[in-house]
Amino acid sequence: MNDNDEVKRALVQAADAARFAPSIHNTQPWRWVVTDGRLELFGVAERQLREQDPTGRMLLLSCGTALHHARVALEAEGWRYEVDRPAGEPLAVLRPVERVPVAPEATRHFQMLGVRRTDRRTVTDERVSEDILRDLAKVTEESGARLHVLGRDQVLALAVAVDRAQHAEDGDDRITAETAAWVGGDRPDGTGVPAAVLPEEVPLTTVAERDFQTAGTLTAGDGHDRAATYAVLYGDGDEAEDWLRGGEALSRLWLAATEQAVSLLPLSGPVEIPFTRQTLRRMLGDVGFPYLAVRLGTLDPAHSAPPKTPRLPAEQVIDVL
Ligand SMILES: Cc1cc2nc3c(=O)[nH]c(=O)nc-3n(C[C@H](O)[C@H](O)[C@H](O)COP(=O)(O)O)c2cc1C
Incomplete structure (x- = not known):
């Protein structure tokens, strides 16, 4: 596999991992474009809550969680990358720069992407320290x-x-x-x-x-x-x-x-x-x-985690050019 293929594979994997990011009402208002050694993040107007969120505040907070998820995935794959937030569209661009050793915390953060959930049940009487x-x-x-x-x-x-x-x-x-x-x-x-x-x-x-x-x-x-x-x-x-x-x-x-x-x-x-x-x-x-x-x-340790909330399939949120 040459360098370009390797970068492309890492970027597709990062966009895929970002599908599990939390979003307002699980709207997943993001779209990724993999192109020319870069991963570009776009907001998706059709999945904006136009009445509840007319300014796009919640849409952008949600896109931010997806951006961070993609970054965690790149770090867990051992990539140093640059991130640009151009103040427009694309909302952000991730560009892998070089391979680096994987930090142990990067692996732990990546594992948490699959564990994290929104749990709306009440919490126990034990305070967070x-x-x-x-x-x-x-x-x-x-x-x-x-x-x-x-x-x-x-x-x-x-x-x-x-x-x-x-x-x-x-x-x-x-x-x-x-x-x-x-x-x-x-x-x-x-x-x-x-x-x-x-x-x-x-x-x-x-x-x-x-x-x-x-x-x-x-x-x-x-x-x-x-x-x-x-x-x-x-x-x-x-x-x-x-x-x-x-x-x-x-x-x-x-x-x-x-x-x-x-x-x-x-x-x-x-x-x-x-x-x-x-x-x-x-x-x-x-x-x-x-x-x-x-x-x-x-959380009550006697409770098992709530079911997972569904996600859009990768083809609907990732375009590879
Ligand atoms: C910006 C933002 C605002 C949210 N607001 C609420 C909220 O007010 N009430 C709520 O129950 N969940 C809220 N959520 C959680 C989402 O409903 C949840 O992330 C989504 O349904 C996906 O489920 P998951 O987090 O279990 O993967 C919010 C999430 C985000 C990112």
Whole structure:
């Protein structure tokens, strides 16, 4: 195999691994083009939630998680690469530069791509330790964003913001129709959130999780999330490039949490609605821009992982030129 073939193979594998990245309502709003020793990432407008996410904030956060997944795959294959984020389309370009020895943590991160899930069941009464929280904040910072862990009063303020955001979205018929198109049922086309990964009932917790307004089939357990930790992922800017980088940091944070057996549940409602986004911004002391609120917690070891959420086949998201 010559060098070109080797690079091409690595790039196709990286794009393939990125299919498992998390995305808003599992829309997978990305497309990859493998060309001339480069891997290009594009956003896909047809898979944007136009009503819920008109500015594309959630689309770009989702594309950022896919970009980070592809980077993890290249690192696990022993490639040093350059990454460009050209502030337009393509959203990003990955270019392998040379072979390097594979770092042990690169292999571990790669393994986590297949283990990470969104688990919407309640977490146990065991708190995530301060040490682990410090670690998670550190890896987030190394990826160009920051993690603000909420104190008690702020958790109550988050609960109110989540509730108001849910209320605003429930009152918008176009948003509820859009959600219904992406969530519930079996999802045979490989996109969206199937009933199998949603709790039978939205658990009664202080900070509510998103109510998708459709019955799930997953047994939720009877926890209350009293020992859950809530945090806001945020950064210095509020432009498209910042959201892409925010998504990369989210992926890095989520893989690190998974490695520590910490469950991460995104709560994006309060970021989607402008007035609750403002509440989150004030919680940060107006020093940054919120990208996502997250619940962190310890999962019940007696629970097996929830089923996997489907993904689009590689042919639909990867073009090899
Ligand atoms: C930017 C972003 C926002 C999300 N917001 C929510 C949310 O508000 N509530 C929720 O239950 N899941 C949320 N998710 C999780 C997605 O629904 C999940 O990643 C997707 O269904 C794929 O499932 P998986 O994470 O188990 O692979 C979000 C994910 C991303 C990347």
